[in-house]
Amino acid sequence: MKNTRRAFAWSSLGIGAAYARGIDIGSSRGGNQPTSVRLHEDPKLSCFEVNLARGFGSDLVATFGRAAPGTEAGEVAMVLSRDGARTWSHANPLANFSSGHQLAGLARLSDGSLLASTTKFGFLFEGKLAWRKDSETEGVFVSKSKDGGHHWDDARKLDIAPFATAWTRGSIIEMPDGSLLLPLAGQKRGRYQRAGEPVASFLMRSSNQGATWAYHSIISRDVHGSNDYDEPAMVSLGGERLLCMLRKHESIRQAPAGGYLHMTMSEDGGATWSKTQPTSMWGHPAHLLRLRDGRVLCTYGYRMHPNPGVKGCVSEDGTAWKPGNIFSIQEVADLDSDRLQIGCPSSVQLDDGGILTGYQVWSENKAAGTQTGAAQNRQRLEGSLYRV
Numbered sequence: 359m360k361n362t363r364r365a366f367a368w369s370s371l372g373i374g375a376a377y378a379r380g381i382d383i384g385s386s387r388g389g390n391q392p393t394s395v396r397l398h399e400d401p402k403l404s405c406f407e408v409n410l411a412r413g414f415g416s417d418l419v420a421t422f423g424r425a426a427p428g429t430e431a432g433e434v435a436m437v438l439s440r441d442g443a444r445t446w447s448h449a450n451p452l453a454n455f456s457s458g459h460q461l462a463g464l465a466r467l468s469d470g471s472l473l474a475s476t477t478k479f480g481f482l483f484e485g486k487l488a489w490r491k492d493s494e495t496e497g498v499f500v501s502k503s504k505d506g507g508h509h510w511d512d513a514r515k516l517d518i519a520p521f522a523t524a525w526t527r528g529s530i531i532e533m534p535d536g537s538l539l540l541p542l543a544g545q546k547r548g549r550y551q552r553a554g555e556p557v558a559s560f561l562m563r564s565s566n567q568g569a570t571w572a573y574h575s576i577i578s579r580d581v582h583g584s585n586d587y588d589e590p591a592m593v594s595l596g597g598e599r600l601l602c603m604l605r606k607h608e609s610i611r612q613a614p615a616g617g618y619l620h621m622t623m624s625e626d627g628g629a630t631w632s633k634t635q636p637t638s639m640w641g642h643p644a645h646l647l648r649l650r651d652g653r654v655l656c657t658y659g660y661r662m663h664p665n666p667g668v669k670g671c672v673s674e675d676g677t678a679w680k681p682g683n684i685f686s687i688q689e690v691a692d693l694d695s696d697r698l699q700i701g702c703p704s705s706v707q708l709d710d711g712g713i714l715t716g717y718q719v720w721s722e723n724k725a726a727g728t729q730t731g732a733a734q735n736r737q738r739l740e741g742s743l744y745r746v
Contacts, residue, residue: 392688392742392743395444396740398422399739400738403426404428404429404735406423410464410714413438418438418714420436420439421474422437423462427736429482433455433456433457433459435450435452443708443743453510459476461526462475463475463527470504471503473500475500478495494523498542498562499514500513514569514571518562523545527591528589528645532594540564541561543559545557556586559578559590560575562574577602585606585607587604588607589605591644592646593646595623599623599624601622601646603621604619604620605617617640617642618640620635621637622635638679638681644658649746656670657687657704658701661699666693668688668701669685670746671685693720700718711745712743716741718740719737
């Protein structure tokens with residue numbers, strides 16, 4: 359794979375990819391490979407930042423950003439599968455998120471409704487989300503669907519004070535008492551003062567099913583240094599226990615832009631958090647999924663040679679992440695070094711216990727030598743089916 363970075367219409371679109379039951383890859387030492395499926399590709403637009411959730415019954419729902427090739431924000435679109443990821447519907451835009459968005463995190467609540475959380479961007483530096491080059495946000499928004507994605511309520515803008523700017527990554531978590539928690543990353547200073555301010559991850563809370571939100575706590579921040587704690591992905595471990603996986607890097611980014619994922623835990627519903635600690639997983643960003651048997655799956659992008667792609671790791675309880683439990687979900691061995699914007703995975707467990715992990719890869723160019731650089735920046739969405 360060379361060169362691989364309003365109502366909802368339910369018409370089914372075959373994707374020409376054969377479906378197989380997930381392969382038991384264990385820790386991947388046995389050499390088995392997951393089965394790939396095509397989630398969505400647009401012939402003209404770049405598709406990125408997929409987020410997966412369960413819908414009604416056995417439905418699978420995926421939201422993603424799509425925009426002109428070479429840019430990182432546009433409209434949010436949605437596709438659905440009713441046959442265990444074999445085929446996916448035509449992509450249709452979410453009316454509330456028609457422009458300036460990168461992703462929409464998806465959460466399915468206990469009452470069956472879906473919550474989408476996203477950030478709207480007002481200005482991007484050269485089309486990229488470059489926080490320290492004056493990229494500007496217009497706010498964080500949440501929208502609810504009570505019918506599996508057919509219709510969405512008007513988007514509600516969150517009051518993120520005391521932070522001045524924030525952006526989304528991980529999805530909303532529903533707690534046993536019915537409250538909702540949304541992890542965000544951001545900065546407290548204004549536009550012209552935040553250039554040297556480290557990014558912190560923090561938590562918003564709603565006690566009325568998302569009607570209103572309020573600041574809840576700091577998840578992780580470097581008070582005395584220059585380290586960013588960004589891209590928080592959170593999962594419930596049962597009761598009041600929460601696990602959050604974070605990307606840590608220097609505020610003034612250095613190449614390669616990566617490092618080991620860091621983790622922190624809360625025992626009191628997110629009010630307080632443990633000291634942030636490194637894990638054995640190198641890459642970003644992360645997605646967390648608690649499996650039905652209580653284990654926790656972390657999937658993440660691996661943007662380094664050899665064999666860049668998407669990796670996963672399984673923890674028995676969410677606290678220990680052993681190097682021997684890391685496995686490859688997708689590898690793109692011949693990927694050019696300037697095309698490492700791949701991954702950004704999201705995972706969901708299927709009815710049969712298998713896992714579907716979705717991610718972004720570069721679209722193949724049949725005549726790359728005749729296409730412009732912008733055309734070569736077009737991405738598509740792929741998925742892997744497997745068992746752990």
